Every structure is written in structure tokens, then in C-alpha cells.
Amino acid sequence: MEPRLSLITLGVADLPRAVAFYRDVLKLPQLDSPPVVAFFELGKTWLSLFPRSDLAADAGVPAEGSGFPGFTLAHNLRSPEEVDALLAEVVAGGGRLVKPAQHAEWGGYAGYFADPDGFLWEVAWNPHFPHL
Structure with a gap:
């Protein structure tokens, strides 16, 4: 593949x-x-x-079910300030803040929001991520 x-x-x-x-x-x-x-x-x-x-x-599977689906989506930004700004914009637009952004043990800065259907998005600044 x-x-x-x-x-x-x-x-x-x-x-x-x-x-x-x-x-x-x-x-x-x-x-x-x-x-x-x-x-x-x-x-x-x-x-x-x-x-x-x-x-x-x-x-071919049942549609019922809730809770953590076993995955998250992620969006990497260029700075911690961009992370805070995007999380604030998402919350103002109807998203739910799940975890406020904070410094992470891996050296970056990240938080989580849920979209209106509960899908989790990590919003992060990762100084080690090469694709921005």
C-alpha cells in the first residue's frame, strides 16, 4: 500500500x-x-x-455508539499563540473546548476541542513537526 x-x-x-x-x-x-x-x-x-x-x-455496521471513538484529528500550527487563537475561535463558533491548551511533555503546546458531533481535534504547536 x-x-x-x-x-x-x-x-x-x-x-x-x-x-x-x-x-x-x-x-x-x-x-x-x-x-x-x-x-x-x-x-x-x-x-x-x-x-x-x-x-x-x-x-455494514450499527450507527449507535458514543464516547471516545478511538482516534483524534490533529491540526498543527506555527506558534502557541496561533493555538490559543484557533481554540478561542472554535469555541466562539460552537465547538466545545475539551482540554485547554498547555505545554506538553513532548516539548510542544496543545489543546483539544470537539466539533458539534463530538469528534475530537487536537490543536498543537509542535516544534518537531516538519510539515507546516
């Missing part, structure tokens, strides 16, 4: 609400999409928002 990730699809409870959050609050560039799904370009990877029940049906 080639070492790349092409698409991340999040199963959301309310597609218009999720689209508004990712487009208007996180300011991700939305691509032309059919009305049943939304695509956002993240460099060479796309983010897709799709109704949770439809995504579960497509995979």
Missing part, C-alpha cells in the same frame, strides 16, 4: 450544521458536492461529512 491517506469521512448527526461548522468556523475550503455529502480539501487529503446512519449502513 502506498503511504498516503486519501479521504477522512466523519459520520455526522446533522449534515447542514456540520457543514456550517467546518466551512464557517474552521474555514475549510468546501468543494462542489452533491447534497447528501460535503467535501473539503485539506491539501492532498479530503475531509468528507456524511450522515452517520448512512455511513454506518454503507460499512
Whole structure:
């Protein structure tokens, strides 16, 4: 398998609400999409928002379940000040602050927010991360 990730699809409870959050609050560039799904370009990877029940049906698994899904998404920034600013902007736009940003034992600065469907995003400044 080639070492790349092409698409991340999040199963959301309310597609218009999720689209508004990712487009208007996180300011991700939305691509032309059919009305049943939304695509956002993240460099060479796309983010897709799709109704949770439809995504579960497509995979052949139950849609029920809550709590920690076993993964987080991450966004690295160029400074601790950018981390604080983005977390404040996300909270003002309807995201939920899960963990305020703080200095991390690995030498960076990071915090977490949850989107309206509870998906966790780490927002970090990592002085060791090469791709900014």
C-alpha cells in the first residue's frame, strides 16, 4: 500500500450544521458536492461529512455508539499563540473546548476541542513537526 491517506469521512448527526461548522468556523475550503455529502480539501487529503446512519449502513455496521471513538484529528500550527487563537475561535463558533491548551511533555503546546458531533481535534504547536 502506498503511504498516503486519501479521504477522512466523519459520520455526522446533522449534515447542514456540520457543514456550517467546518466551512464557517474552521474555514475549510468546501468543494462542489452533491447534497447528501460535503467535501473539503485539506491539501492532498479530503475531509468528507456524511450522515452517520448512512455511513454506518454503507460499512455494514450499527450507527449507535458514543464516547471516545478511538482516534483524534490533529491540526498543527506555527506558534502557541496561533493555538490559543484557533481554540478561542472554535469555541466562539460552537465547538466545545475539551482540554485547554498547555505545554506538553513532548516539548510542544496543545489543546483539544470537539466539533458539534463530538469528534475530537487536537490543536498543537509542535516544534518537531516538519510539515507546516
